[in-house]
Amino acid sequence: MATYIGLAVLNGLLIGLSRSLNGRLAMARGALGASFWNHLVGFGLLAVIAALGGGQELAGAVEAPVEAWLGGVLGALFVAANSFVLARLGTVRTVLLVISGQMLSGVAIDYLARGMTLAPLQLAGIAAILLGVVVARLPMPSSARQRQPG
Amino acid sequence: MMIGRLTDGLVAFGAGAFLAGMIASNSLLAERSSPVTSSLFAHGIGAVVALLLLAGWRVAVKPDVPRVTAPGWAYLGGIPGAFTVVLAAITANGPLALSGTIAFMLVGQVMFGMAADRCGFLGITQRRLEARDLVVATLVLGGSVLLVVGRQ
Numbered sequence: 001m002a003t004y005i006g007l008a009v010l011n012g013l014l015i016g017l018s019r020s021l022n023g024r025l026a027m028a029r030g031a032l033g034a035s036f037w038n039h040l041v042g043f044g045l046l047a048v049i050a051a052l053g054g055g056q057e058l059a060g061a062v063e064a065p066v067e068a069w070l071g072g073v074l075g076a077l078f079v080a081a082n083s084f085v086l087a088r089l090g091t092v093r094t095v096l097l098v099i100s101g102q103m104l105s106g107v108a109i110d111y112l113a114r115g116m117t118l119a120p121l122q123l124a125g126i127a128a129i130l131l132g133v134v135v136a137r138l139p140m141p142s143s144a145r146q147r148q149p150g
Numbered sequence: 151m152m153i154g155r156l157t158d159g160l161v162a163f164g165a166g167a168f169l170a171g172m173i174a175s176n177s178l179l180a181e182r183s184s185p186v187t188s189s190l191f192a193h194g195i196g197a198v199v200a201l202l203l204l205a206g207w208r209v210a211v212k213p214d215v216p217r218v219t220a221p222g223w224a225y226l227g228g229i230p231g232a233f234t235v236v237l238a239a240i241t242a243n244g245p246l247a248l249s250g251t252i253a254f255m256l257v258g259q260v261m262f263g264m265a266a267d268r269c270g271f272l273g274i275t276q277r278r279l280e281a282r283d284l285v286v287a288t289l290v291l292g293g294s295v296l297l298v299v300g301r302q
Binding site: 001004005007008009010011012013014015016017018019020021022023024025027028029030032033034035036037038039040041042043044045046047049050053058060061063064065067068069070071072073074075076077078079080081082084085086087088089090091092093094095096097098099100101102103104105106107109110113116119120121122124125126127128129130131132133135136137 | 156158159161162163164165166167168169170171172173174175176178179182183184186187188189190191192193194195196197198199200201203204207213218219220221223224225226227228229230231232233234235236237238240241244245246250251253254255256257258259260261262263264266267272273274275277279282283285286287288289290291292293294295296297299300301
């Protein structure tokens, strides 16, 4: 169990590392350029991993519905948006706002597209996240000075 | 200033929405193939889409070429990004299940963010952590755990 927890936390650290590298690249190449390089390098690495695994699953993917193919489009927009704000907001604030958007949209997808119902605990969770977003964006003179980029 | 800050926040929040949509879409593809294969396709399509958007942006806006250069390691963001898919597939199929995987991944992301801001590594502007960051982290992480655990 501890190993799996360690791997999951490590995964979160890797996501943070990936975002920071892309954010740094965006300063020189722009947010869209960073998104392009992120996907190209990731594609190369995954192609190697897939080739080592034999790549038998390709046929099943071809039959997948159209909405299953939109992930790459959304991924390109995600990396670009993330890289754009990282240097402006700082890492921790970017991460917390992205998580908020991700979790609330995830619930909306479950609720609207998959017909799931919302449990009371989940409503409390939504309220806590929204409160967090409001607190994060409240203007405060002490922090406004620090937030100037560069 | 206020408008700029609000826009940044909305873009970050919107990035999270793109991510949720990407995960939902990609998991459909993974059901038909495997986590690695679906991520491979998503990365390939993502590279093409980013390139098209980049070309469109250059034609429409004709931006000044920035005088900043990036060190070589800044191009490697795709490597930890690609490993993320593989690791998530391993932990989601273990005792943590998907919900536990998501929760601990969020914890790891916030830990990295705090360390990066505090120490200012990888060219990130060093920034003191404020009490407010801890309050926001508690609310967002706590709320996320409630969302995940409360799912029926």
